[in-house]
Amino acid sequence: MSSLRRALVGPLAVVLALGATGAQGQTVTPTVVAARAPKPLPTDxxxxxxxxxxxxxxxxxxxxxxxxxxxxxxxxxxxxxxxxxxxxxxxxxxxxxxxxxxxxxxxxxxHNIALIPAWPARTAAEAAVRDYIKQTYPTAKLHSIYEDKKQAGHYVTEFENGGQTYKLRFDGQGHPVAE
Structure with missing residues (x-):
């Protein structure tokens, strides 16, 4: 994401199948994520x-x-x-x-403010996700890795590659999984 404003608002996911080979020869399909126009920031x-x-x-x-x-x-x-x-x-x-x-x-x-890290500590699975993206998509820019709300212990990553933003799911060990 190019700015803090876009990072705070977040993207809208749109599905487009593109092939990539995952662990144990399975095929995983990242989804394209299209950004929508940023919402105005709250006035309060x-x-x-x-x-x-x-x-x-x-x-x-x-x-x-x-x-x-x-x-x-x-x-x-x-x-x-x-x-x-x-x-x-x-x-x-x-x-x-x-x-x-x-x-x-x-x-x-x-003002008695304790500094809270912007990004949570990375787990071994998140490190494996980073390594997978780096090896499979060497020119990709990683936007985020977060826990999958649909499946506990799984992760979702969003990354940009070739001008497109993609979303890909991973298991708890950091291996890509099909949707």
Whole structure:
């Protein structure tokens, strides 16, 4: 994804069969994921990046890969930080480049904010998924790996290859599975 805004909104999946060979000679079929026009960001959210208030339209300049931590404050916590009764949510983004800066540390301490990693710790299965994508689609750009809500212990990955975005499912050991 090219911007934080797209990463926050998310893509819409559209199915198109393309062949790829999986583990034990099985054929797996990644699905093409077509992006839809981004929804406007909510108006009741205040954004802080590296301890500084940021206009929502400036989020597009932040690459998701540059994000180290994301915190979301709701309700009274959000209002206490901003003093604004109209702000129901505050999104606090800390970039990797500035996570140890004095300004970010002072902001976090002043507002009693514990930095929460933007991306969860990777499991062995997720590492196997990354390796599979890297070997099978060497020019692909990996967008995300997440647990499959339809099947516990399985994973879904979204990646871009040749200008198309694909979705592929994997088992708990990181082997591709047919849908």
């Amino acid at each position: 959210v205040v954004y802080y990046v590296d301890g500084k208030l940021l206009a929502p339209d400036a989020l597009s300049a932040i690459s998701p890969g540059d994000i180290g931590y994301i915190n979301v404050l709701n309700g009274k916590e959000a209002q206490a930080l901003t003093g604004n009764t109209l702000a129901n949510k505050v999104v606090i983004i800390t970039t990797k480049a500035n996570e140890r800066s004095l300004e970010v540390l002072a902001f976090s301490k002043k």
